Amino acid sequence: MGNRVHFNLAKELFELRSKGVLVLASGNIVHNLGILSWDGKVKSYDWAVEFDEFVKKHIETNDPLPLIEYQKLGKLATLAHPSNEHYLPLLYALGLRDETDTVQFFNDSFDLGSLSMRSVLFS
Numbered sequence: 001m002g003n004r005v006h007f008n009l010a011k012e013l014f015e016l017r018s019k020g021v022l023v024l025a026s027g028n029i030v031h032n033l034g035i036l037s038w039d040g041k042v043k044s045y046d047w048a049v050e051f052d053e054f055v056k057k058h059i060e061t062n063d064p065l066p067l068i069e070y071q072k073l074g075k076l077a078t079l080a081h082p083s084n085e086h087y088l089p090l091l092y093a094l095g096l097r098d099e100t101d102t103v104q105f106f107n108d109s110f111d112l113g114s115l116s117m118r119s120v121l122f123s
Contacts, residue, residue, distance in 0.1 A: 003068045006088050010095020023096050025089035029055050030080045030116035037113030044110035051080035052108075052116040055090070059103060059120055064094045079114075097122045 016023065030048045037045075051073075058067050068091060071077045071084075081087045101122040108118045 003071070003084070003088070003091055006091045007064065007068050007095045010092040013092075014096055014098075017096060017098070023092070025093040027086040027089035028115055029087075029090070029118045030110070030114060031086035032079060032082055032114040034082060035079075035114050040112075042113035044116075045079075045113050047076055047079045048110060048114050048116060051076055052110075052118055056105065056108075056118065059094070059105075062097070062099070064091075064097075067091070067094060093120065093122065 013023070029052050032048075035045075037043075054070075054073070054076075055067060058064065066072075070081075070087070104121040104123070106119050106121070108116075110116055
């Protein structure tokens, strides 16, 4: 199933928000367990920060297409997400976003160099 399918499915669930349903999506903006910095020598890899900033920028500008098609970033995308199961929840959150939502970022830290724990709230 392609990324656009996940985003479009979330769009179909949008009406749940008007019924007072809280939708929570849990994943990671950057999730590469294969190159964790267990010794703590690396706070965050440059490529991890670059991908995290890419995602943040497109959330702030409400431009979901580059986030849906993030794999077009090539090596940067592969480093950030060798597999996408931890990225897909973001697409659901983006699909449920309303044009009038305010955006808040919190917990914008990295763990072990290659895990971005950035969280976002649309309200």
